Amino acid sequence: MNRPDSIKRFIGVASNTITHKILVKSELKEELRVYYQNEISRDVDIALAYRNNLNPLQENLPDKDAREIKKKVLLRVRAELMKRKDKGYTIDFSLIGEETEKFLRECKVQ
Amino acid sequence: MVMLIRKISKGSRFNQIYLQKDEMGFEPGTAVLLQPVLETMSREIEPFQYNVAVDKIKKEVIKKIFKIIDSAGASKNILITGSFLEKGFTFEDIDIIVIDPLITDKKTLKDQIRETLGVTPHLIFIDLQILLKGIKQDPLFSLMVDRFVCKERIIFRKDKSINYKLLDVYLLKNKNLIEAFDLFTIKQRKKVIRDFVSIKLFSEDKELTAKSVEKETDRLFGKDLIDKLAAYAGEESKRRFLARFKKEYRELENKLLMLQEKSHRPIIDE
Numbered sequence: 001m002n003r004p005d006s007i008k009r010f011i012g013v014a015s016n017t018i019t020h021k022i023l024v025k026s027e028l029k030e031e032l033r034v035y036y037q038n039e040i041s042r043d044v045d046i047a048l049a050y051r052n053n054l055n056p057l058q059e060n061l062p063d064k065d066a067r068e069i070k071k072k073v074l075l076r077v078r079a080e081l082m083k084r085k086d087k088g089y090t091i092d093f094s095l096i097g098e099e100t101e102k103f104l105r106e107c108k109v110q
Numbered sequence: 111m112v113m114l115i116r117k118i119s120k121g122s123r124f125n126q127i128y129l130q131k132d133e134m135g136f137e138p139g140t141a142v143l144l145q146p147v148l149e150t151m152s153r154e155i156e157p158f159q160y161n162v163a164v165d166k167i168k169k170e171v172i173k174k175i176f177k178i179i180d181s182a183g184a185s186k187n188i189l190i191t192g193s194f195l196e197k198g199f200t201f202e203d204i205d206i207i208v209i210d211p212l213i214t215d216k217k218t219l220k221d222q223i224r225e226t227l228g229v230t231p232h233l234i235f236i237d238l239q240i241l242l243k244g245i246k247q248d249p250l251f252s253l254m255v256d257r258f259v260c261k262e263r264i265i266f267r268k269d270k271s272i273n274y275k276l277l278d279v280y281l282l283k284n285k286n287l288i289e290a291f292d293l294f295t296i297k298q299r300k301k302v303i304r305d306f307v308s309i310k311l312f313s314e315d316k317e318l319t320a321k322s323v324e325k326e327t328d329r330l331f332g333k334d335l336i337d338k339l340a341a342y343a344g345e346e347s348k349r350r351f352l353a354r355f356k357k358e359y360r361e362l363e364n365k366l367l368m369l370q371e372k373s374h375r376p377i378i379d380e
Contacts, residue, residue, distance in 0.1 A: 088374025
């Protein structure tokens with residue numbers, strides 16, 4: 001898989017996973033969350049597998065790539081959540097930045 | 111009947127049972143029976159089977175699991191569910207639901223079951239009220255109690271309360287199969303497909319059983335294709351499956367969001 005394809009896949013997996021995490025936090029009571037988070041570690045592993053196709057492996061990605069990835073992930077997560085806002089969801093939009101930063105750090109993107 | 115489990119300590123002065131002031135249900139002067147708890151509990155437990163008939167070997171494994179969990183601490187009930195109950199020995203782990211557990215060292219319990227039986231347990235510790243709520247609202251919980259073996263007799267009502275937001279959150283965790291099909295193991299692919307079909311059936315208020323999920327899966331994707339995905343997915347099968355899954359996923363997501371919007375819209379009296 002070439003670099004642009006790996007980046008594209010990484011953005012897709014990261015966006016879905018972050019959106020899912022925010023919806024779980026926004027919509028589910030605390031005692032229920034544990035039963036809806038089982039797949040998050042699987043998805044982080046999948047995102048890492050795409051990340052590990054990209055050099056450098058041991059350091060963060062070059063600034064240009066990291067900025068591009070972050071911008072696209074933020075846009076996609078926001079779009080998914082906006083789609084739900086009008087349908088009666090009570091979404092905490094402040095979580096988008098926080099969760100995206102956390103996810104990208106975990107995957108050594110930035 | 112109130113029951114207490116305590117450890118014995120001996121002294122030289124009293125031959126009475128000493129309880130703390132705030133222990134509920136035991137008045138001073140009440141006669142009580144003392145008996146070693148593990149010996150009492152280790153009497154032969156005959157598991158109850160609901161909608162399934164497991165063979166002798168599996169029944170022995172289940173009894174052993176009950177004993178190990180009982181020795182780790184008290185619980186209201188223990189349910190065995192999932193692929194372990196299917197015929198044959200193709201299961202990869204054993205789904206075990208421990209209801210209202212008073213078990214502190216859950217990690218050791220998991221290791222103990224794995225070491226004693228040589229199979230990986232998937233332990234779910236849950237309060238009864240949350241489980242009952244889950245069965246009403248969540249296709250995964252509902253499917254789990256379609257057939258099970260349990261320690262104490264229990265019957266679950268399967269009336270539904272459809273919460274579209276919850277189904278949407280649940281659906282979203284399956285979306286990464288579209289982005290990263292190749293990185294999912296066969297087992298993970300099967301689980302995602304099963305979860306997806308369960309959400310679909312549940313949202314349509316249709317019967318939700320292992321059989322109905324299998325039937326609907328074959329109808330949606332074709333039995334041949336599903337069999338291929340469970341063994342080795344060639345490029346052509348993968349392409350066909352993903353095209354179909356994307357379409358079905360989009361339709362279900364749109365439907366859930368639309369129904370959520372409808373259920374959320376305030377009712378205006380004319």
